[in-house]
Amino acid sequence: xxxxxxxxxxxxxxxxxxxxxxxxxxxxxxxxxxxxxxxxxxxxxxxxxxxxxxxxxxxxxxxxxxxxxxxxxxxxxxxxxxxxxxxxxxxxxxxxxxxxxxxxxxxxxxxxxxxxxxxxxxx
Numbered sequence: 431x432x433x434x435x436x437x438x439x440x441x442x443x444x445x446x447x448x449x450x451x452x453x454x455x456x457x458x459x460x461x462x463x464x465x466x467x468x469x470x471x472x473x474x475x476x477x478x479x480x481x482x483x484x485x486x487x488x489x490x491x492x493x494x495x496x497x498x499x500x501x502x503x504x505x506x507x508x509x510x511x512x513x514x515x516x517x518x519x520x521x522x523x524x525x526x527x528x529x530x531x532x533x534x535x536x537x538x539x540x541x542x543x544x545x546x547x548x549x550x551x552x553x
Contacts, residue, residue: 456534456535456536456537457534457537457538457539457540458534459527459530459531459533459534459540459541459542460540460541460542461523461527461541461542461544462517462541462542462543462544463543463544463545463549464543464544464545464549464550464552466541467517467519467541467543467550470515470517470541471492471494471517473515475513475514475515476514476515476516476517477496477510477511477514477515477516477517478492478494478495478496478517478519479495479496479498479516479517479518479519479529480492480495480496480497480498480518480519480520480547481497481498481499481500481503481518481519481520481525481526481529482497482499482500482520482521482525482547483499484497484499486521490547490551491547492519492547492550495519500520500525500526500528500529503529503532503533504532504536507532507533507536507538510533510538512537512538514539515539515540515541516530516533516538516539516540516541517541517543518530518533518540518541518542518543519542519543519546519547519550520546520547521546521547521548522545522546522547522548523542523543523544523545523546523549524546525546526542526543526546527542529542530542
């Protein structure tokens with residue numbers, strides 16, 4: 431019984447250590463409005479990331495944006511520079527929120543455009 435208790439304690443401590451490590455490497459994703467997004471675009475080391483489909487991207491985009499669709503963002507994250515700040519958008523903000531959470535969990539600094547491209551186009 432003491433051996434079982436010992437192994438349970440080791441397992442518990444290991445799980446807590448892993449969880450603490452995951453929390454320290456993950457970054458927060460923040461939702462921002464159009465004005466905040468636009469202001470951050472002028473900062474140094476910023477990447478504007480459009481996570482819509484290539485067809486949507488070609489039909490209209492925010493100037494300077496790079497297209498990496500949501501369905502491949504997790505795989506492509508390995509090629510992105512973690513020292514940069516990522517400003518993410520989609521059509522309405524739902525897909526980009528998911529993409530931003532994926533990137534944040536991988537240690538990126540990410541900001542999601544609330545309302546997406548639709549809010550960007552509103553005056």
